[in-house]
Amino acid sequence: MNDLLGPAFVRNARAAVRMTIYLLFTLALIPVQALAVAMKWPLRESLPVFYHSVCCRLWGMTIVVKGEVAKDRPLLLISNHTSYLDIPVLSTIGALSFVAKSEVASWPFFGLLAKLQRTVFVDRRRASTAKQRDAISERLTEGSRLVLFAEGTSSDGNRVLPFKSALFSVAERADDDTRLMLQPMSIAFTHLNGIPIGHALRPHFAWYGDMALGGHLWTFAGLGRTRIEVRLMEPVAADTFRNRRELSRHMHGQVEAAVAASISGGESDLTQGIAALGSAAAAA
Numbered sequence: 001m002n003d004l005l006g007p008a009f010v011r012n013a014r015a016a017v018r019m020t021i022y023l024l025f026t027l028a029l030i031p032v033q034a035l036a037v038a039m040k041w042p043l044r045e046s047l048p049v050f051y052h053s054v055c056c057r058l059w060g061m062t063i064v065v066k067g068e069v070a071k072d073r074p075l076l077l078i079s080n081h082t083s084y085l086d087i088p089v090l091s092t093i094g095a096l097s098f099v100a101k102s103e104v105a106s107w108p109f110f111g112l113l114a115k116l117q118r119t120v121f122v123d124r125r126r127a128s129t130a131k132q133r134d135a136i137s138e139r140l141t142e143g144s145r146l147v148l149f150a151e152g153t154s155s156d157g158n159r160v161l162p163f164k165s166a167l168f169s170v171a172e173r174a175d176d177d178t179r180l181m182l183q184p185m186s187i188a189f190t191h192l193n194g195i196p197i198g199h200a201l202r203p204h205f206a207w208y209g210d211m212a213l214g215g216h217l218w219t220f221a222g223l224g225r226t227r228i229e230v231r232l233m234e235p236v237a238a239d240t241f242r243n244r245r246e247l248s249r250h251m252h253g254q255v256e257a258a259v260a261a262s263i264s265g266g267e268s269d270l271t272q273g274i275a276a277l278g279s280a281a282a283a284a
Contacts, residue, residue, distance in 0.1 A: 004195055011222030018058055018221045025054065026113070033116045045095035048117050052091035060225045061089065067232030069094045072181035074140035075235065076170065078251045079185040080259055081149035082157040083207030084110070085220065086187050089228050090147055091117070099136060099148045099167075110213075118144070124152060124167070133169040140170070140180065147185070150251060157189060157206040158199060158263075160256040165248040171238035183235035184251050186258035190265070191227035229262040 005011060029051055036044040056063060069077070079090065090096060097118045105111050105121045114121075120139050122132035139146060150163040171180060189197055189205040197205065204223060207216050233254050241247040 004193060004201070006224065011219075015218050015222035019218070021058055022055060022221075025058075026051075030112070030116065037116060037118065044118070048091055049095055052088040055088050056092055059088075059221065060223065062225060062227045063089055063092055064227065064229045065093055065232070066229065069096075069145065069232060070181060070183050070235040072183075072235055073143055073145075074178055075145045075181050075183060076136070076140060077145065077147045077183045077185045077232075078150050078163075078255065079147055079187060080160045080255050081151050081154045082187060082189065083154050083205060083216075084213070085189075085205060085207070086149070086154075087114075087117075089187060090185075090230065093230060093232075094145065096145050096147050097139070099146055120146060124164075130169070132167075133172070136170040141178070150248065150255075154208045155206065156208055157202045160186075160252065160259050163248045163252040165245045168244035168248050168251075171241070171244050171247055180238040181235040182238055182247070182251065184233040184254035184258070186229075186231045186233075186255045186262060188229050188259050188262035189226060190229050190262055193224040194227075196265070231258040231262060233258060 029047065033044065033047050033051075035041075036047060069075075077096070079086070087098060090098075097120065098114070099120045099122060100114060102121045102123045104114050104119070107114075118139075120135055122135055124132065136146060136148075148167060150167050151161040152164040152167060153161070155161045171182070189202070191197060192201060192204075203211075204219055205226070207213070236250070238247060241250065
C-alpha cells in the first residue's frame, strides 16, 4: 500500500501546498459568494460550480460523469453518501444545493461554506418529519435542484446503506400544480493513481464513524490523483409510487446497482441490477 500512496514526506509536502492554496482561494471567494447570496444574484448559483471545479482539480480529482442532471423542475436528486468529499464532487456537475443534518450548520468553517451554498438544514429526528418536508418542499418550489443523501449518514463506500424512507416525506407534499421528479444518482471513488481502490484504501476517501475530520482531510490532501465516477439515472415522478417506502426501495435499488457497476468497472452489473429491479417490480 505504501508504494501506491508514496513516501510520507512527499504526501505531507503535497498536503501542505494543497491546503494552503485551498484556504487562500476559499477565503478570497467567501465574501463574493456572501454578497451574491445576500443580493440574490444569479452568481450565487454559478460561483459554487466554478469554485468546486477548481478545488477538485487542486485535490487531484478526475470526475467522470455518466448521464446528466434532468431538466425537470422541481427536481430532487437522491444519492449515496461516502464523505464530505461528495459535496465538491457533485457540485461540479451543475448548480446544486444540498440537504444536510442541522448539526452541519454549526461546524466551524465548513458550516459557513454549507450556508453559502444555500444548504437546507433539517432535523432528522422522526418527530421533525413534517418540518423537514416543508423546508425541502419550499426550496423545490423555488426551483432549486436539491441533493438528498438518503442513507441519512455516510458509509464506508463499499456498499449502499438502506435508505431512510422518512427522508422521502417530501414526496407526499400536497401540491397540485407541480409534479415532483426524483433522480437517482450515485458517486463512487474508483481509482487512486490509476489503480482500483479496494477495501484497504477506501477509508482514505470514505469518512464515517468516529473519524477525525482534520486528520482525514490532511491524509486525502496528500494523495495523488483520484478518479471519481458519478452516474445519473432516469428521473421518476414521485406520484407514480404508492407510498414513500416503495419510492425509497426503488431509489435504493437504482443507486446500489450504479455504485456496484462503478466499483467493478462493468456496465453489465448495472444492466443486470436494473433488470432485476424491473422483475421485482413486476412481481409485486
